Amino acid sequence: MGRLNKKIVRTGLETIYHTGGHLLGAPFLSGVGSILTFHHVRPARPDAFQPNRSLEIEPAFLEEVLKALRAADVDIVTLDELHRRLTGRDFRRRFVALTFDDGYRDNRDHALPILRKYEAPFTLFAPSAFAEGTGDLWWIALERAIARADSIALPVEGTLRTYDCSTDDAKDETFTTVYWWLRSLPSEAEMRQVIRELALEHRIDVDSICREFCMDWSELAAFARDPLVAIGAHTDSHVMLAKASPEAARADILRGVGELETKLGVRPAHLSFPVGDPTSAGPRDFDIARELGFRTAVTTRPGVLFAEHSAHLTALPRISVNGEFQRVRYLNVLLSGVPTALMNRFRRVNAA
Ligand SMILES: [Zn+2]
Structure with missing residues (x-):
């Protein structure tokens, strides 16, 4: 929200x-x-x-x-x-x-x-x-990638789009936009794949999040x-x-x-x-x-x-x-x- x-x-x-x-x-x-x-x-x-x-x-x-x-x-x-x-x-x-x-x-x-x-x-x-x-807490991986980045780039409908993450307000806005775009994808596998790649790019250890929580x-x-x-x-x-x-x-x-x-x-x-x-x-x-x-x-x-x-x-x-x-x-x-x-x-x- x-x-x-x-x-x-x-x-x-x-x-x-x-x-x-x-x-x-x-x-x-x-x-x-x-x-x-x-x-x-x-x-x-x-x-x-x-x-x-x-x-x-x-x-x-x-x-x-x-x-x-x-x-x-x-x-x-x-x-x-x-x-x-x-x-x-x-x-x-x-x-x-x-x-x-x-x-x-x-x-x-x-x-x-x-x-x-x-x-x-x-x-x-x-x-x-x-x-x-082995669970995928993808919403936390997304949060951590955006928290760490100054900007993120995602392939949206075939084009690479860049989102500002340079301030806390910008991070909030980017999270909301990206989260609801991902949730709108018909395939959950695709959604999880996009987040996994983003997280890896920003050096987030996705696999440890589940064991952490x-x-x-x-x-x-x-x-x-x-x-x-x-x-x-x-x-x-x-x-x-x-x-x-x-x-x-x-x-x-x-x-x-x-x-x-x-x-x-x-x-x-x-x-x-x-x-x-x-x-x-x-x-x-x-x-x-x-x-x-x-x-x-x-x-x-x-x-x-x-x-x-x-x-x-x-x-x-x-x-x-x-x-x-x-x-x-x-x-x-x-x-x-x-x-x-x-x-x-x-x-x-x-x-x-
Ligand atoms: Zn649940």
């Missing part, structure tokens, strides 16, 4: 908060519960250029979130329990499920102690290649033994499934879930679609997840849960706890369902 966009979103959240819009809308829009998405939990870094900052929150903010949830009249539930309540239409109490994507080591070091303190169960969605140490199998096995932890599937290679053929999508999901079962001894019952927006997971992928027998599958489509979601268990929306907006009042506004109702134009289910 560019700086201007962040400012617009923040202004929108503040406006809803200060006009009490979240309180007016809440009884109609807040639904029966929500699923929260987290990625990294770690202390803030001083760097001015942090284009992936939305994917990390500080431990103190996680603690504020948990304190607020415990003070509110909601149950913090596992995804199994969420599934039970949705299918059994048990909506006597509002509920929230906590999910962490990708299997970052900082989740163990910084999040787990806080989750234990508040006795909050949660699901960690781990791509098997990340635990294997992600828990390996033995760490994951120890982590999974905590009674608060459920391990969920997140494919093998963290592929954007909608860009893959149906066979490749199915195979990547199965490889991921199979590896987790082999290495950890439990077959995950829940799936998180990598990236998870409509360009990465669509109705075909929701069907595949259902056919493969997952109890639930979660997207990153924004929204709270309604009773109607019991008919769309493999296309569930989530509320992202975004590192750019680390204020409990923003989260309260999001949990009211008002901003996502506006984004979804008041459609309760967005599974098309």
